[in-house]
Amino acid sequence: MQAKYISYKETGSFSKLVLDYINDEKQLKSFYSYRPDMEGLAKAIEHRHFPGNRATLVQVLQDQYQHLQPNKSVTKNIELLALDNTFTVTTGHQLNLFTGPLYFIYKIVTTINLAIELKMAHPDKNFVPVYWMATEDHDFDEINHVSVDEKNISWIQQTNGATGRLSTKTVAAAVMAYKGYLGISKNGKRIAKLVEQAYLQHDNLADATRFLVNNLFEKYGLVIVNADNAQLKKQFANIITEDIIQHNSAKNIESSSKNLEDLGYKTQVNGRDINFFYLIDNLRERLIFENGKYAVNHTDISFTETELKEEIESHPERFSPNVVMRPMYQEVILPNIAYIGGGAEVAYWMQLKANFDFYKVDFPVLLLRNSALLIDKRSAQNLYHLGFSLEDIFLPVEELKNIWVKRNTTALLSLADETRAINSIFDQIKLNAYKIEKTLSVSTDTAKQRTNHLLANLEKKLFRAEKRKHETALLQIDNVKKRLFPNGALQERTLNIAPMYVNYGEDFLSSCIENFEPLGGDFTVLLP
Numbered sequence: 001m002q003a004k005y006i007s008y009k010e011t012g013s014f015s016k017l018v019l020d021y022i023n024d025e026k027q028l029k030s031f032y033s034y035r036p037d038m039e040g041l042a043k044a045i046e047h048r049h050f051p052g053n054r055a056t057l058v059q060v061l062q063d064q065y066q067h068l069q070p071n072k073s074v075t076k077n078i079e080l081l082a083l084d085n086t087f088t089v090t091t092g093h094q095l096n097l098f099t100g101p102l103y104f105i106y107k108i109v110t111t112i113n114l115a116i117e118l119k120m121a122h123p124d125k126n127f128v129p130v131y132w133m134a135t136e137d138h139d140f141d142e143i144n145h146v147s148v149d150e151k152n153i154s155w156i157q158q159t160n161g162a163t164g165r166l167s168t169k170t171v172a173a174a175v176m177a178y179k180g181y182l183g184i185s186k187n188g189k190r191i192a193k194l195v196e197q198a199y200l201q202h203d204n205l206a207d208a209t210r211f212l213v214n215n216l217f218e219k220y221g222l223v224i225v226n227a228d229n230a231q232l233k234k235q236f237a238n239i240i241t242e243d244i245i246q247h248n249s250a251k252n253i254e255s256s257s258k259n260l261e262d263l264g265y266k267t268q269v270n271g272r273d274i275n276f277f278y279l280i281d282n283l284r285e286r287l288i289f290e291n292g293k294y295a296v297n298h299t300d301i302s303f304t305e306t307e308l309k310e311e312i313e314s315h316p317e318r319f320s321p322n323v324v325m326r327p328m329y330q331e332v333i334l335p336n337i338a339y340i341g342g343g344a345e346v347a348y349w350m351q352l353k354a355n356f357d358f359y360k361v362d363f364p365v366l367l368l369r370n371s372a373l374l375i376d377k378r379s380a381q382n383l384y385h386l387g388f389s390l391e392d393i394f395l396p397v398e399e400l401k402n403i404w405v406k407r408n409t410t411a412l413l414s415l416a417d418e419t420r421a422i423n424s425i426f427d428q429i430k431l432n433a434y435k436i437e438k439t440l441s442v443s444t445d446t447a448k449q450r451t452n453h454l455l456a457n458l459e460k461k462l463f464r465a466e467k468r469k470h471e472t473a474l475l476q477i478d479n480v481k482k483r484l485f486p487n488g489a490l491q492e493r494t495l496n497i498a499p500m501y502v503n504y505g506e507d508f509l510s511s512c513i514e515n516f517e518p519l520g521g522d523f524t525v526l527l528p
Contacts, residue, residue, distance in 0.1 A: 001374075001507070003515035004390055005522035008371070011394045013490055017265045017350070018343040018368060022521055027263050031256065031350035033363040037519055038121055041338060044365050045087060045122065050335040051361075056231050057333060058082045064226055068214060073221035077128045081223075081335070085125045088223075089115045090330060091340040091369065092132035095163050095209045096143045097155055097171075098178055098195060099216075102492040102500070103342060103369070106512065108213070110370045111340045112220045114518040128223055131213060132330055135164025135206045135228045136320045138277075138284040146178070148498045150486065153177045161282035162320070164206035164228055171199050171208075181498060187505040191498070216509065225334070228279075232333045233316035239328065239359055240276060240319045241312050244287060244294065245305065247273045249324055252355040260351065268348035271324045279320040287319075327352055331361050338365040340518070370516040372524040373491050374500065374508075375484060380527060382480050386473065390525050397481045401474050408473070419455050423448065504528070 008014045008022060021028055024035065034040030061078045070078075080086045091107040099105060108131055115127040137143075140163055145154040155174040159166055178195060182188035198212035210224045227233075233240075243249050253271035260267055274287045278296040286297040295302040303311055312319055321329050327349060330336065339349065346366050356363040375383075375390065383393060386404060395403075426448040433440035486494040500508045515524060 001504075001511035001515065002527045003511075004525045004527070005517070005520065006391050006394075006525065008368075008521070008523050010391055011371075011490075011523050013371075013394075014343050015266070015347065017260075017347050020265075021346060021350075021366075022368065028350070031260065031353050032366055033353070034365050036338075036365055036367045038117075040365055041118060042122070044337040044362075045125065048087065048335065048337055048362055052235055052333045052335065054082050054084075054335070056235070060229055060231055061223065061225065064210070064224075068211060070214065071218045074214070074218050074223060077126075077221045077223050080126045081128060083126065086128060086335060087118075087125065088128045088130045088334045088336045089118065089338045089340065090130040090132055090334060090336050090364075092134055092326075092330065094134045094137050094139075094143045095205050097146045097153070097174065099212065099497055100143065100146060102495050102497060103371070105216075105497050105509070106372055106492060106516070107340055107342070107369045108217055108222060109509070109512040109516050110367070110518045112217065112222060113370075113513060113516050114338060114340065114367065115221075117518065129221060130334065130336075131217075131222055131224045132334075133164060133206060133209060133224060133226050134326075135226050136162045136277075136279060136284065136326075137164075138162055140166070146496045146498075147486070147494050148178070148181045148496050151181075153181075159282060160284065162228060162279055162284050164204065164209075164226060165282075166205045168199050168202060168205060168208055175199050178498070182502060185502060188502045190505070191501045220513065227329065227333065228317065228320075230315070230317040233319065233329075236321075236329050236332050237312050237316040239325075239332070240316065240321075241309055243325065244274050244276055244308065244312075244319075248358055249275050249355050252358050253324055253351055256351045256354045265347070267351055268344050269323050269351060272322070275322045275324040277320040277322060279318050284320060286322075323348070324352065324355075328356060328359065328361055331356070331364060336364050338367055340367050340369050342369055367518060370512075370518060370520075370524055371490065371492060372512065372516070372526055373484060374526040374528075376503075377528055379480050379483050382476055386476060386480075390527075393480070393484060397478060400477050400481070404473060404477060419452060422451060422455070426451070 009019055034043045058078060058081050065074070065078065089111050091111045093104050093107060096104060111129045111131070115129040118127040138161060140157065140159050143163060144157065145152050153174055155171050157166065157170050175195060179192045182192045194212055194215050198208045202208040202211055206226050210226070213224060214222070250271045250273050257267045274289060276287050277284045278287055278301065283299070285299060288295050288297050293302040293304060294308045341349065346368055349366050353363050383390065387407060388400065392400065426444060430441050430444040433444050484491055511526060515526065
């Protein structure tokens, strides 16, 4: 595949905060640690103080991979984590059914590529790409469906617990529907087999997701972490206790959020007084403080302060961080120097910097994941024949149609010259009217505005009439936009990997690895 790069701003799909961060706007500097470039990453490596237990991390990962039989690249990377000169580059994501939207794949590719680039820049050190599975998240409705061929495939299941612990016994119907789309081509059969092995031969969603993602990316040494683990949580226990009792994160994040909002940016997350859930079996509910006790919302479970401390000491795995505290948990147990996230993630991480500083936990370099649009041959040919460049496809559909009509008509569709001439006449009328009686100038302005409005409406009617003469071309524009921007959104936010893998197989993933530039700062357009 070939790649072309365009600025994120040209896509019209990214927030002001993200664009300002990429462009190094000074007003954001206090909300992150180091710049997302090689110089900033070098500083992060130099100053990284990792308090976690490397031996425990390695042992937990080896246990989690015990039945997976990882290849040599993954095995070696896990072993390297025991060394003080090894660092991680991490991305995190929910356990979306069949990997969910394409941007999940792009997150991992960006993570792998950054680890490769860092190794080239710092050959005396090791860099391990990590996918942090959001196994403790309980919002099943966000992850239980996938879009393929403009159809939604859903996994019907009732749950209130951590999705990573969710049994896969009821997923068979969704697997069969997904396989039906994949078809009988060589590529389709391969990914269908992987999906079947992942979801029908593993007992829970965490293990199923690990199997599938590992098979897609193990040759690149990707290490997959499930942090829903007592040994890992034990290293975070002191912060859990302090934050629940003192509400530090709530105060720190509220202050940062206000500062961002004062600068004109939208905030992504809202902290609570207590930013932890209580997690057991099929239950994950918020901890709240009421009537002098720490209660588990919607249950009869409660603790005095002494009982709470004892519970955290004995069972740290029962205390699950929410979106506000999860990033800190990650940085406590991983020797991490960079976090790869989407625009919304980069934005909400900036709300957290003050809290990291408070707890004296190093804040990683934030990098915007690579985004991409794959333009199939048919769509590329249509764009070429219509006279558009690749960049033009990001324009709104009506704007594309207007451009095409203006380029391909001999009729006079603009009344700009006529409007200027009429306005000149009205200006002269106004001058004459003012000489007769001052109040008549107001009436002249009203007549001028009414006439301009009529001319503007007439111009629109001329355009609509001309458009009807070019129905075929305008329909092509509609179809191209729908193919490349399903549901009016970026392709990566809707489509699953399925059609890409069926059509291009391993070449799709290898092309992403080859063409994505994690430090490039541009949007990637891929052409077969």
